[in-house]
Amino acid sequence: MSEPLLQIQDLSAAIEEGELLHQINLEIGPGETHVLMGPNGAGKSTLGHTIMGNPQYRVTGGTIRFDGEDITEMPVDERSRKGIFLSFQNPLEVPGLSVEAFLRSALRARTGKPVRIFQFKKELESVMELLQMDPSYADRDLNAGFSGGEKKKAEILQLLMLSPRLAILDETDSGLDVDAVRTVSAGIREYQKRTGGALLIITHNAAILNALQVDHTHVLVRGRIVADGDGSLIDEIHRDGFEKYIEMGRDMLKET
Amino acid sequence: MTNQKVDEIDRSIYDFRYEEDDFYRIQSGLTPEIVEKISEEKHDPEWMKQFRLKCLDIYNRIPVPRWGAPIDGLDMDDIATYVRANTDMKKSWEDVPDDIKDTFEKLGIPQAERAALAGVGAQYDSELVYHNVKDEVAQQGVIYSDLESALTGPHAQMIRDHFMKLVPPNDHKFAALHGAVWSGGSFVYVPPGIKVEIPLQSYFRLNAKGAGQFEHTLIIVDEGADLHFIEGCSAPKYNVANLHAGCVELYVRRGARLRYSTIENWSKNMYNLNTKRALVEDDAVMEWVSGSFGSHVSYLYPTTILKGRNSHCEFTGVTFAGQDQNLDTGAKMIHLGRNTSSFINTKSICKSGGISTYRSSVEIKKSAENAKAAVSCGSLMLDSRSRSDTIPAIVTETDRVDVGHEATIGRISDDAVFYLMARGLSEEDAKAMIVSGFASDVSKELPLEYAAEMNNLIKLEMSIG
Ligand SMILES: Nc1ncnc2c1ncn2[C@@H]1O[C@H](COP(=O)(O)OP(=O)(O)O)[C@@H](O)[C@H]1O
Ligand SMILES: [Mg+2]
Numbered sequence: 001m002s003e004p005l006l007q008i009q010d011l012s013a014a015i016e017e018g019e020l021l022h023q024i025n026l027e028i029g030p031g032e033t034h035v036l037m038g039p040n041g042a043g044k045s046t047l048g049h050t051i052m053g054n055p056q057y058r059v060t061g062g063t064i065r066f067d068g069e070d071i072t073e074m075p076v077d078e079r080s081r082k083g084i085f086l087s088f089q090n091p092l093e094v095p096g097l098s099v100e101a102f103l104r105s106a107l108r109a110r111t112g113k114p115v116r117i118f119q120f121k122k123e124l125e126s127v128m129e130l131l132q133m134d135p136s137y138a139d140r141d142l143n144a145g146f147s148g149g150e151k152k153k154a155e156i157l158q159l160l161m162l163s164p165r166l167a168i169l170d171e172t173d174s175g176l177d178v179d180a181v182r183t184v185s186a187g188i189r190e191y192q193k194r195t196g197g198a199l200l201i202i203t204h205n206a207a208i209l210n211a212l213q214v215d216h217t218h219v220l221v222r223g224r225i226v227a228d229g230d231g232s233l234i235d236e237i238h239r240d241g242f243e244k245y246i247e248m249g250r251d252m253l254k255e256t
Numbered sequence: 257m258t259n260q261k262v263d264e265i266d267r268s269i270y271d272f273r274y275e276e277d278d279f280y281r282i283q284s285g286l287t288p289e290i291v292e293k294i295s296e297e298k299h300d301p302e303w304m305k306q307f308r309l310k311c312l313d314i315y316n317r318i319p320v321p322r323w324g325a326p327i328d329g330l331d332m333d334d335i336a337t338y339v340r341a342n343t344d345m346k347k348s349w350e351d352v353p354d355d356i357k358d359t360f361e362k363l364g365i366p367q368a369e370r371a372a373l374a375g376v377g378a379q380y381d382s383e384l385v386y387h388n389v390k391d392e393v394a395q396q397g398v399i400y401s402d403l404e405s406a407l408t409g410p411h412a413q414m415i416r417d418h419f420m421k422l423v424p425p426n427d428h429k430f431a432a433l434h435g436a437v438w439s440g441g442s443f444v445y446v447p448p449g450i451k452v453e454i455p456l457q458s459y460f461r462l463n464a465k466g467a468g469q470f471e472h473t474l475i476i477v478d479e480g481a482d483l484h485f486i487e488g489c490s491a492p493k494y495n496v497a498n499l500h501a502g503c504v505e506l507y508v509r510r511g512a513r514l515r516y517s518t519i520e521n522w523s524k525n526m527y528n529l530n531t532k533r534a535l536v537e538d539d540a541v542m543e544w545v546s547g548s549f550g551s552h553v554s555y556l557y558p559t560t561i562l563k564g565r566n567s568h569c570e571f572t573g574v575t576f577a578g579q580d581q582n583l584d585t586g587a588k589m590i591h592l593g594r595n596t597s598s599f600i601n602t603k604s605i606c607k608s609g610g611i612s613t614y615r616s617s618v619e620i621k622k623s624a625e626n627a628k629a630a631v632s633c634g635s636l637m638l639d640s641r642s643r644s645d646t647i648p649a650i651v652t653e654t655d656r657v658d659v660g661h662e663a664t665i666g667r668i669s670d671d672a673v674f675y676l677m678a679r680g681l682s683e684e685d686a687k688a689m690i691v692s693g694f695a696s697d698v699s700k701e702l703p704l705e706y707a708a709e710m711n712n713l714i715k716l717e718m719s720i721g
Contacts, residue, residue: 052678053678054674055670055674056670056674075677075683076674076677076678077677077678077680077681077682077683077686080677080678080679080680081680085678085679086678088675088678091675092669092671092672092675093672094672094675094676094689094690094693095693095694095696096692096693096694096695096696096697097689097690097692097693097696102676102679102689105681105685105689106676106679106680106681109679109680109681109682109685110680141693158679162679162680
C-alpha cells in the first residue's frame with residue numbers, strides 16, 4: 001500500500017466524564033473507501049469529530065497523521081484546509097448566513113484567493129442541480145429551517161464545492177427517503193469521480209453503498225474497533241446484526 | 257496591555273484625524289456668553305439666539321439623568337462645545353480642502369456618491385464642508401441643505417415652525433444642551449407626492465479633541481411623498497471624553513413614507529446621548545434602520561409618535577457592545593391613532609465585557625383603538641464576561657389592542673463555530689459570520705455598500721480584545 005492519507009495510531013479521546021475512544025487504529029489510503037459501522041452510541045461520531053479536531057474531545061493518547069503530517073494538535077480550520085471534511089450527522093443552523101455567502105467565504109479561506117464570482121455561481125448551480133436542490137437554496141440561510149434531508153443534501157453540496165481529499169460522512173443517509181438516498185449517493189460518486197478523494201462512510205444502511213466500491217469495513221463497539229474486513233463484512237452485519245461484535249467488545253473490555 | 261495594542265492598530269482604519277490648523281476654538285465650559293458667541297458666529301436670526309439662551313437656562317436647571325449607563329466620566333466644563341474647520345460650504349468636491357477630502361476619501365464618501373446616492377452633506381466637525389444635491393433631486397423640488405443657511409432661506413418659517421417642536425428643550429438635559437449649542441446638520445423637505453428614488457445621505461464625523469457635536473437634522477416628508485435618508489457616523493479616537501448630543505426630528509405627513517437609516521460608529525471614548533423622534537400622520541409609514549457601534553456610553557431610543565390613523569412604524573436595530581462599552585439602546589413607540597401598528601425588531605451583541613441593554617417602551621393610548629404592536633428582541637453574548645439586559649415595557653390604556661412580545665438571549669454556539677471552522681474558516685471569521693448573520697435583519701435593510709461597511713465593522717469588533 002502506498003503512503004496512507006490518514007493514519008490513526010492508538011488513538012484515545014475523552015470528555016470530562018470519561019474516555020470515549022480507546023486505542024483506535026485506522027489507516028485510509030488515498031482514494032480508498034472505508035465504511036465504519038457500529039451500534040448507536042459506539043463512538044462513531046466521536047471518532048469523526050476527533051479526526052476533524054473538535055475541541056470537545058481531548059486526545060488522551062496516540063496520534064492522527066494526515067498526508068504524513070502529525071495533525072493531532074492541529075486546529076480544526078487548518079485540518080479542513082489540509083483536506084479533511086466532515087459531513088455532520090446533525091448539521092448546525094446559522095441564521096442570517098446564506099449558503100452561497102458561506103461557501104464563497106469557505107472557498108476563499110481554503111484557497112487564500114478571491115473567488116471568481118461567475119465561475120463560482122456556475123459551479124454552484126450545476127452541483128445543486130445534480131443534487132436536485134432548488135436554486136433558491138443558495139440564498140437561504142445555512143441549514144436554517146431545512147428539513148433533515150435538505151440538511152444532508154447541503155452537506156454533500158459543501159463536499160462537492162470544497163473538494164477535500166478525505167471526506168468523513170457521518171450518517172449522511174439516515175432520515176432520507178429512497179430518492180434522496182439515491183441523490184446523495186450520486187453526489188458521493190461525483191465526489192470520487194472529480195477528486196479521487198478518499199471516504200470514511202459512517203452508515204447503518206447498505207443502500208448508500210450500492211454503487212460504491214468499498215475497500216475496507218471497520219466495526220466500532222464501545223469506543224473500540226473490534227473488527228476489520230472488506231466489503232463483505234457489511235452484508236454479514238446486515239444479516240446477523242451487531243450481536244457478535246458487541247460480545248467481542250465485552251471480551252476486549254475484560255482483557256484490559 | 258497587548259489587547260490595547262491590537263485595539264489601537266485595528267481601529268486605525270477608522271480612527272484617523274488631521275491636525276487642527278487654523279481652527280477656531282471656543283473656550284471649554286458653557287456660559288451665556290459662549291452661547292451668544294456661537295449664535296453670532298452662525299448669524300442666527302434673533303429668535304434662534306433667544307431660543308438658545310432659553311435652552312441654556314433649561315439646561316442649567318435640569319439634573320443629569322440618573323438611570324441607565326453611568327455618565328460620570330463626562331465633565332461638561334471639559335468640553336469645548338464648538339469647533340469648526342476653517343472652511344466654508346463647498347458645492348463641488350474639488351473645492352474641499354485636501355486634508356478634509358482625504359478624511360472623507362478614507363470614509364468612502366465620494367465612492368458612495370458615485371454609487372448613485374442623491375446628495376452628500378458631509379459634516380466635518382460642526383460645519384458642513386461639502387454639500388451637493390444632485391440636479392434631478394433639486395428639480396423635483398426637494399430641498400436638501402444645511403440647517404444654518406436654511407434658517408434664513410425661503411424655508412425659514414417652516415423651520416421655525418418645526419425646530420425642536422418634536423423634541424422640546426425641556427425633554428431632558430441633553431436636549432436642552434443641544435438647543436443651546438446646536439450647530440450643523442441637515443434640512444430636508446420633500447414636497448407632496450414626490451418620490452425620491454435614491455437615498456439621500458449625510459456623513460457626520462467628530463474630529464477635534466474634546467469637542468462635542470450637536471448637529472440637528474430636520475426632515476419633513478410632505479403628503480404622499482417618499483424618502484430614504486441615510487446618516488452615517490464615524491469618529492476618531494481620543495483620550496479626552498467626547499460628547500455627542502445630536503437631535504433628529506422627522507415629520508412624516510399623511511400617506512408619506514420615510515426610511516431613516518443610520519450606522520453609527522463612534523470612537524470608544526464617546527458619550528453618545530442622541531435624541532431622535534418621528535411624528536407620523538394618517539396612513540403614513542416610518543421605518544428606522546439603526547446600527548449602533550462604538551462609543552463608550554450610548555443612550556439611544558428613537559421615538560415614534562403614531563399620531564395618524566393607520567400609521568405604521570417599523571424599527572430594526574442592532575447594537576454591538578465590546579470592551580469598555582455600555583450601550584443602552586432601544587426604541588419607543590407611542591400609539592395615538594386608531595389602527596396604528598408598530599414592530600420593533602432588535603438584536604444586541606456583547607463581547608469582551610461589554611454591556612448591552614435593550615430598553616423599549618410601547619405605549620398604546622386610549623385613542624389608539626385596534627392598535628397592533630409587536631416587539632422582538634434577541635441578544636447574543638460572545639463570552640461570559642459580557643452582559644446583556646432586556647427591559648421592554650408595554651403599557652396599554654385600551655383593551656382593543658393586539659400586543660406581542662418575544663425575547664431571546666443566548667451564547668454563541670461552540671458547535672456552530674466548530675461547524676464553520678470544519679469548512680476552513682478561521683475561528684475569528686467563523687464567529688464574525690455567526691454574528692453578522694445574527695445582525696442580518698439590519699444589514700438586509702441597508703443599501704449594499706452600507707451593509708458591507710456594517711459587516712466590516714462587525715469583523716473589526718470581533719478582532720478586538
Ligand atoms: N460531547 C459529549 N458529551 C457527553 N457525552 C458524549 C459527547 N459526545 C459523545 N458522547 C457520548 O459518547 C458515546 C458515543 O457517542 P457517539 O460518538 O455520538 O456515538 P455514535 O455516533 O456511534 O452513535 C455516547 O454514549 C454519547 O452519549
Ligand atoms: Mg453518530
